[in-house]
Amino acid sequence: MHHVDVSQLTNTKVLLMSRGNFELHFTPIEEMRRMAPFHYAVEVEDWDGFLAHLKEIGVRHSKPVERPQNQSKFCYIHDPDDTMIEIVYHGQRDGFAAHNSI
Numbered sequence: 001m002h003h004v005d006v007s008q009l010t011n012t013k014v015l016l017m018s019r020g021n022f023e024l025h026f027t028p029i030e031e032m033r034r035m036a037p038f039h040y041a042v043e044v045e046d047w048d049g050f051l052a053h054l055k056e057i058g059v060r061h062s063k064p065v066e067r068p069q070n071q072s073k074f075c076y077i078h079d080p081d082d083t084m085i086e087i088v089y090h091g092q093r094d095g096f097a098a099h100n101s102i
Contacts, residue, residue, distance in 0.1 A: 018070075039076070039084035047073055047089035054087075061087065 044050040054061055054077065062076040073089040 039086050041074075041086035041088050043088050043090060045089075045091070047091065050087065050089075051075075 051061065051064070059077055064073055064075040066073050070090070075087050077085050077087060079085060
């Protein structure tokens with residue numbers, strides 16, 4: 001397991017752990033006040049194609065962000081129940097094409 005310190009990139013405490021093609025993010029909280037910070041992520045293989053698909057079907061997303069530590073990209077959408085979903089792309093990592101994705 002590899003830990004990446006991202007504290008200089010955000011004012012939110014985040015523990016980012018990765019191993020091979022697996023990434024896990026933890027954000028410590030003292031108490032659960034609202035559901036907004038809680039979400040799940042879906043990895044996509046074709047970033048530009050997926051964002052074009054979202055636009056085509058009228059789904060708005062947050063401004064895409066690139067993580068400089070691993071050149072991944074992410075943005076957020078909300079489902080009809082207002083659950084936050086992170087859309088993430090890791091196109092630069094080895095062996096990506098061998099894994100199933102959307």
